[in-house]
Amino acid sequence: MSSSAKTRKEKPITTLSSPTVGVDKTGFWRTFRPEVDGSKCTRCTLCWIYCPDGAITREEDDSPKIDYDYCKGCGICANECPVKAITMVREGE
Amino acid sequence: MVSIKELSKEEYLLKGHIACAGCGPAISLRLLFKALGNKVILVVPACCSSVIPGPYPFTSFAVPVQNMLFEATGATASGVVAALRQRDIKDVTVVGWAGDGGTFDIGIQALSGAAERETDFIYICYDNEAYGNTGVQRSGATPYGAWTTTTPTGKKERKKDIAFIMAAHRIPYIATACPSYPIDFIEKIRKAKEIKGTKFIHILAPCPTGWRYDTSKTVEMGRLAVRTGVWTLFEIEHGKFKLNPPSSRLIDRAKRKPVKEYLTLQGRFRKLTEVDIEKTQKWVDEDWERYRKLASNQ
Ligand SMILES: Cc1ncc(C[n+]2csc(CCOP(=O)(O)OP(=O)(O)O)c2C)c(N)n1
Numbered sequence: 164m165s166s167s168a169k170t171r172k173e174k175p176i177t178t179l180s181s182p183t184v185g186v187d188k189t190g191f192w193r194t195f196r197p198e199v200d201g202s203k204c205t206r207c208t209l210c211w212i213y214c215p216d217g218a219i220t221r222e223e224d225d226s227p228k229i230d231y232d233y234c235k236g237c238g239i240c241a242n243e244c245p246v247k248a249i250t251m252v253r254e255g256e
Numbered sequence: 257m258v259s260i261k262e263l264s265k266e267e268y269l270l271k272g273h274i275a276c277a278g279c280g281p282a283i284s285l286r287l288l289f290k291a292l293g294n295k296v297i298l299v300v301p302a303c304c305s306s307v308i309p310g311p312y313p314f315t316s317f318a319v320p321v322q323n324m325l326f327e328a329t330g331a332t333a334s335g336v337v338a339a340l341r342q343r344d345i346k347d348v349t350v351v352g353w354a355g356d357g358g359t360f361d362i363g364i365q366a367l368s369g370a371a372e373r374e375t376d377f378i379y380i381c382y383d384n385e386a387y388g389n390t391g392v393q394r395s396g397a398t399p400y401g402a403w404t405t406t407t408p409t410g411k412k413e414r415k416k417d418i419a420f421i422m423a424a425h426r427i428p429y430i431a432t433a434c435p436s437y438p439i440d441f442i443e444k445i446r447k448a449k450e451i452k453g454t455k456f457i458h459i460l461a462p463c464p465t466g467w468r469y470d471t472s473k474t475v476e477m478g479r480l481a482v483r484t485g486v487w488t489l490f491e492i493e494h495g496k497f498k499l500n501p502p503s504s505r506l507i508d509r510a511k512r513k514p515v516k517e518y519l520t521l522q523g524r525f526r527k528l529t530e531v532d533i534e535k536t537q538k539w540v541d542e543d544w545e546r547y548r549k550l551a552s553n554q
Pocket residue numbers: 302303304305325326327354355356357358359384386387388389390395
């Protein structure tokens with residue numbers, strides 16, 4: 164199933180689709196950007212489990228790291244963080 | 257009980273998928289893979305989940321997926337299970353992953369047939385209470401009073417009780433879940449995996465696009481659905497009905513929040529009158545009376 168093809172033209176003719184990270188650069192959809200205050204974060208990992216996009220990864224010490232290439236800015240992480248360690252900041256500010 | 261930190265960091269719904277921001281079904285898909293890993297074959301009919309992975313020739317699913325016609329999830333899953341048996345492959349779980357339209361409406365005969373054949377698979381209906389993929393039309397799962405593009409003044413009929421329709425098939429395991437309660441969700445899927453036969457899991461998966469609320473409120477909406485009793489977490493295991501926490505603590509009506517708190521946060525219920533809200537409250541209370549009796553009989 165895996166294939167290194169990057170475009171339709173390079174793909175062999177098949178009905179199979181290849182698992183690919185970054186089918187779309189969904190970070191461009193974002194209006195508000197979540198920012199984590201590491202000094203407040205208790206590393207509960209709730210923001211990680213609730214992210215619809217898998218755009219939050221857990222570091223070695225369980226602190227969250229946001230991948231802005233793919234985060235759509237939905238704001239669920241900021242809404243769910245029990246200690247309000249995440250704030251949504253308008254892009255461009 | 258597993259804890260969130262014990263869950264794998266591996267992702268099989270890859271970054272860059274094209275679900276709307278704040279999509280409840282996308283959270284549910286991640287939780288499905290946290291529960292089962294990648295030893296799965298998904299059967300996905302036409303629905304948001306066939307669009308979320310993105311267009312051919314790429315996909316954000318890092319597991320084998322059989323995309324199928326809107327109506328045929330149950331039948332296809334039976335075929336996949338038969339093929340695996342023929343090849344003596346025993347360590348792969350077949351999961352039907354269908355929307356509410358594909359389950360309550362057009363897919364119900366194929367699902368009913370698979371259940372009657374006792375096909376050994378997990379059927380998961382992720383319920384966003386409308387046809388999301390095609391732009392929010394009513395389904396048999398859309399609740400009373402909800403706006404959709406085909407119910408512009410609010411739906412006049414009630415939602416089907418699909419879990420109990422499946423209970424009438426006498427399958428060994430039925431459960432409800434909601435991504436707002438990830439541990440309950442994952443444990444139910446893992447339990448279903450260990451049981452032989454047809455397992456049915458009904459997930460309330462809030463959809464900001466169809467329900468008309470802010471994208472940041474998806475998890476909160478699921479939580480409110482449970483706390484108001486509009487959604488109930490339960491299992492029917494070999495015919496035995498059991499409420500799960502936190503629903504099991506809400507049998508007493510005074511413990512439940514008024515349904516109004518849930519309804520008024522969503523734009524789709526904007527046209528509900530006080531009378532409609534009272535009606536909904538009454539129906540919820542009647543459902544709970546039934547759950548109370550079922551739970552105390554066991
Ligand atoms: C036979 C048939 N009728 C209609 C359609 C168009 N169609 C594709 S998906 C869909 C709605 C799916 O709704 P649901 O099952 O609730 O999943 P959701 O999109 O909400 O995730 C419809 C009507 C189709 N693909 N096939």
